[in-house]
Structure formats: structure tokens, C-alpha cells
Amino acid sequence: MALTAGRDTPELAEGGKRIVLPVAAGAVIFDGGLVVLDASGNAKAAVKAEGLTAAGRAEEYSDNTSGAAGDKTVKVRRGVFVWNNTTTAANKVKPEHVLKDCYIVDDCTVSSVATGSSRAGKVIAVTDDGIAVETL
Known part of the structure; x- marks a missing residue:
């Protein structure tokens, strides 16, 4: 009610x-x-x-x-965690992907390409250490 x-x-x-x-x-x-x-x-x-x-x-x-x-x-x-960026150049998460979805490659790697994958979360930052992804 x-x-x-x-x-x-x-x-x-x-x-x-x-x-x-x-x-x-x-x-x-x-x-x-x-x-x-x-x-x-x-x-x-x-x-x-x-x-x-x-x-x-x-x-x-x-x-x-x-x-x-x-x-x-x-x-x-759940929160914002830094994952590895894919090694495939064409599929790398780049600064222009901030606040856009990124996608799962494996249990420690993300990509900018959705094909054949599932959403990992929103890109919060692209750093030298990896990709900060919000998973909420």
C-alpha cells in the first residue's frame, strides 16, 4: 500500500x-x-x-x-575499485569513457566494449594504476 x-x-x-x-x-x-x-x-x-x-x-x-x-x-x-584496463588497444577504457559504462573482461580487468560481456559499472577515473569503476 x-x-x-x-x-x-x-x-x-x-x-x-x-x-x-x-x-x-x-x-x-x-x-x-x-x-x-x-x-x-x-x-x-x-x-x-x-x-x-x-x-x-x-x-x-x-x-x-x-x-x-x-x-x-x-x-x-560495493563501491569504487581500481581494475586493470584491457590490453587490447581498440577496447581500452580511455578518459572519454568517464561516467560511461565499462564491461567485464575477467575478475580483474575491464574494457570499453560491451559485445559478449556484461556491465562492470561506471568509469569514475582513468589512472596510471588502472580504471576506477563504480559498482553499486
């Missing part, structure tokens, strides 16, 4: 920036890596594929190679 008066709407601790997600069957996630959700809502290390949802950066290592989906969990932090 829609509001008819003001409401004290609760906020998640830390604004939902830290979440715990179920890990996909057979998945290994390394701490510090880019994490995605598959179509079933299970976490796995980011790969170049369509239909994935970027979740954030893994805060811990999680190995579910011998488990079913959800047997293990992984702590993930």
Missing part, C-alpha cells in the same frame, strides 16, 4: 555496501576479485559473458568447487 503519511524508512548497515552472497556450484572466488551474480543469483568470479550482474569486490576467498550452489558464501563490498 502506498504511503499516506511520513515514514521512518530503515537503512541497511553501511548503506548496503557490504553484502554476503551465496556462491555458485563449482566456483572459486579470490579475495580482491570482481564478483558477479549469475542468472540464479549465485556469486562467481567475473568472466566475459552476457547476462551477469556485477556485485562488487570479494572481501575474502571462497572455494565452492565441491559444493552445490549456496553451500558457501562470500563477503562482497
